[in-house]
Amino acid sequence: MTSTPLSPAQQRLWLVEQLGERTAYLTARLFRLDGPVDADALRRAIRAVATRHEVLRARIVPGPAMVWDPPEVVCLDELDVSERSDAMREALIAAEQHAAQPCDLAAGPLLRAVLIRVADDVHLFCYSIHHIVFDGPSRVIFERELSAAYENASPPPPLAVRYADFAAEHQELGKDGLDYWVDQLGDAPTVLDAFADYPRPATPTAAADQVAISVDGDVCARLQEVAIAERTTLFVVVLAAYQFLLGTMAGSKDVVVGTAFAGRMDPDLEDVIGYFTNTVALRIDLSGQPSLRTLVRQMRDRVLDAMDYQDVPFDHVVDALGVPRDRSVNPLFQHWFGFMDGELADDGLALGGVRHTLCDLEIRTTRFDTELDLRATPDGIRGALTYATELFTPAGMARLADGFRRVLGLASAAPDSPLRSLGLADVDELLALSAAEHPVDRPNLSIVDWFDRCATRAPDASAVRDERTCLSYQQLRSAAAGMAARLQDAGLRRGDIVAVHLPRSVELIVALLAVAATGAGYLPLDVQQPAERIAYQLDDCAVTVVLSDRPVAGRTVMAVDRTATAEMKPLCGPGDLLYVIHTSGSTGRPKGVAVSHRQLGSLVAWHVDRYRTTPADRVAQVASISFDAAGWEIWPTLLSGACLDICPDDVVRAPDALARWVAEHEITTMFAPTPLAEQLLRHPLGRDTRLRHLLTGGDVFRPRKHDDPGIPVVNHYGPTENAVVATATTDLHAPWTDTSIGRPIAGVHAYLLDDRLDLVPRGAVGELYLGGAAVAWGYWRRPGLTADRFVPDPFTGIPGARLYRTGDLARWRDDGSLRFVGRADTQVKIRGYRIEPGEVESALLAHPAVGSAVVTGAVSRTGQQVLAAYLVPSAGELPDSGELRGFLSRVLPHYLVPQVFVELTQFPMTSSGKVDRRRLPAPEPESVPPRTPTEEVMHGLWCDVLGVTRISVVDDFFGLGGNSMTATRLLTRINQTFDIEFPLRGVFDHRSIADLSEAVAAQILAEVAAMTPTQVRERLGHD
Helix, strand or coil: CCEEECCHHHHHHHHHHHCCCCCCCEEEEEEEEECCCCHHHHHHHHHHHHHHCHHHHEEEECCCEEEECCHHHCCEEEEECCCCCCHHHHHHHHHHHHHHCCCCCCCCCCEEEEEEEEECCEEEEEEEEEHHHCCHHHHHHHHHHHHHHHCCCCCCCCCCCCHHHHHHHHHHCCHHHHHHHHHHHCCCCCCCCCCCCCCCCCCCCCEEEEEEEEECHHHHHHHHHHHHHCCCCHHHHHHHHHHHHHHHHHCCCEEEEEEEECCCCCHHHCCCCCCCCEEEEEEEECCCCCEHHHHHHHHHHHHHHHHHCCCCCHHHHHHHHCCCCCCCCCCCCCEEEEEECHHHHCCCCCECCEEEEEECCCCCECCCCEEEEEEEECCEEEEEEEEECCCCCHHHHHHHHHHHHHHHHHHHHCCCCEHHHCCCCCHHHHHHHHCCCCCCCCCCCCHHHHHHHHHHHCCCCEEEECCCCEEEHHHHHHHHHHHHHHHHHCCCCCCCEEEEECCCCHHHHHHHHHHHHCCCEEEECCCCCCHHHHHHHHHHCCCCEEEECCCCCCCEEECCCCCCCCCCCCCCCCCCEEEEEEECCCCCCCEEEEEEHHHHHHHHHHHHHHCCCCCCCEEEECCCCCCCHHHHHHHHHHCCCCEEEECCHHHHCCHHHHHHHHHHCCCCEEEEEHHHHHHHCCCCHHHHCCCCEEEEECCCCCCCCCCCCCCCEEEEECCHHHCCCCEECCCECCCCCCCCCEEECCCEEEEEECCCCCECCCCCCEEEEEEECCCCCEECCCHHHHHHHEEECCCCCCCCCEEEEEEEEEEECCCCCEEEEEECCCCEEECCEEECHHHHHHHHHCCCCEEEEEEEEEECCCCCEEEEEEEEECCCCCCCHHHHHHHHHCCCCHHHCCCEEEECCCCCECCCCCECHHHCCCCCCCCCCCCCHHHHHHHHHHHHHHCCCCCCCCCCCCCCCCCHHHHHHHHHHHHHHHCCCCCHHHHHHCCCHHHHHHHHHHHHHHHHHCCCHHHHHHHHCCC
């Protein structure tokens, strides 16, 4: 059978079909026909059009290639529902089922039609066809020629060009323009999904829904005026506005949207049915303060250039850019924009005297995350926003549609005004969200006075205990007062800083309370931190006195003596410094965050109210003292009359032992950093312990679906600069359906702002700013950095009120909670620790063998977030990873030491001269040779296809340079070698030799198991 190669555009659609059973590339039209319909004439007309346009009777066979069936395969099905009680409803259901039926490209037919009789002179006519042979203009041609053939009009003149000719010739086109697209899109963002409501599924379906779009005629007229003034089209104007909206919602100044050009540049193609559409990716720069007019000019030039190079196959562009192939996401763009002019928007059949009405098919599928399809009409702009229901909620997409109409209306009225100044956000709504909880009464006391009040109420109640000792509230008060007196005798003054360098113990709590009572602030130092880091923190805070049980960096050391008691006489007030805690710093050095009694008191008041903490509670203390969460464990407990139980270090490090310890010590409230909490969820805490709830925070909370501890879990978010906690979720229960960071707690205001400190629309990504009573003083002895990160609060109207700029990106969800999106800079969080890569990079550069260093978060083979260091040697070779880890361990805490080291000869750079972090290779696993006969064979196939000599069986096919076409060639070799029909999507799902070999072997075993002995012998080639 004669075959014809697919055009590059067809090859792309064929690839999409092979990667999943989707109906998104089917197009269907449904008409109501009123009047006498001649079914035989309609059938002949369909076959006449299929005879003239052989592509309508094509099939796509492996290769891939097109083959042609005779016109008779294209038929008209008939169905009569006129005798049914609700005939029209039954007919509509039947039509939708017909239109939604998946199309088998290899078996055909690609064109299907059905005529449904509803009554004597009432019919529904529906046809569906796969896009691989049919584009937008083809629909106009098909319906025009179908109408003419039905009325026995004179046949049109012969086609000058067949689609098969076009497809064959198009194999060699477009290569000259590849450099343009590589230059245009080389450093463009590859995914724009920050404003999605749900995580992207690994294997998405085409499930979708729609929101209707309607733009008034007066707005459309103003937009047309802009188009005329800028010598462009309405398509360009509306596209520019839509890209601005997408950028606003995603918090991105760099937006890529996909669209289609007709691709019929040869006049001989104007009457040919086929798939000529050229998919192009259009990029826009939203930086600065652009107006609609400036964006229109930018997009006009981009569109004109793109038209010149539209014949470059989109997949060739993707492969040239090295964009990783992933079944879960469309490469380069995920948002589609379609705009039809008046000519294509005309709907019509002309079947003699039959009146036709175009009907809406309730079939919702999408090829992308969103598709905005619009058409110009005499009354304005009409269309629909189709969206993937696996990613977006109806409420969120309704807001996006409203935002689109709002952008067009405001921008068309003021095309020269900065778009960001037009007021897209509902300020009243956002201010209501910013302070979700009602205020909580907080005594105007220092932490020490507050504690003293509790100790007076119940002096004999247990206050704190460790493995060796238990102190009552009176004993703790007396011991702390005695220690405070010693500090004062040593010359300590109000406002000084005292370092506390002690293991987690009763003595540690005595020391913290004693320092606070003097009016000084404490600097908590974990005894396991490297000596150099401790020395830096002591120098940074000008510490002269250290409370410790060992020598510390040449400072004066005082031991904590619990036997020396005194009467508590606090010298501190609520506005005095309570502590300084150092966090990772972008300059390569940690920075100290200064927090007052009043600021931490805001957290204490909320915590005691929210978690109903009473003297009957026993609270675990597990966090490192240099982690601000330790203060969250300690002070709400001691200021509510509860008992603080200090968990031994070896128990904290073992989740099983910790769960037993919680049960044995009858703990009722516990905080656990996110990774530890995720381990504890695997234990039946509700059955085996007295825990009322488990509190967590510090990293993205990702519980396993089947984990069920039997108690509520509460996720928290907050930087050290906002006194530990800023937001909290409502109680979470298994099964886990809500992993947000919650709503602002009492006393905290949360705002999502753009770079102009304007509120972003609800649902859009913005940088999270925190205000209220818990905002820290600032950075100790860093006035410049403090001024940069702590800015005036423009929303409350309170003199001197400030906001802390977190650097975290978030968005408001439908339920009024916040969803954490990521960091606004390169800072990362690993295992709950906030890490500034610059600090690690500075330490690495101190090694003489390291010339350049880039540190970033990465995902390991097991799916865990790891810290990866990419290094270029200064000369010669780098030392091995063991030596590098040892070097760093002497100057950095353990959580700042990378788990993976990758040596490069040079870093990939962007066009602006910056390191392109996106193109850094994934951390490379160890080299594993083939271990089984199947892996040996597969290894040879991979090497042949990729043109290499050796591959680790755990390497990623696409990470090694594989692309869609090489994957297709590999599939052909696999099926020939193993005599199976393995699907192409299997190559995308099983990306390593090891995984692919296992999948192929499993399919062979399954096929053999289903065979008869005779079939097995035939398979093996035996008689």
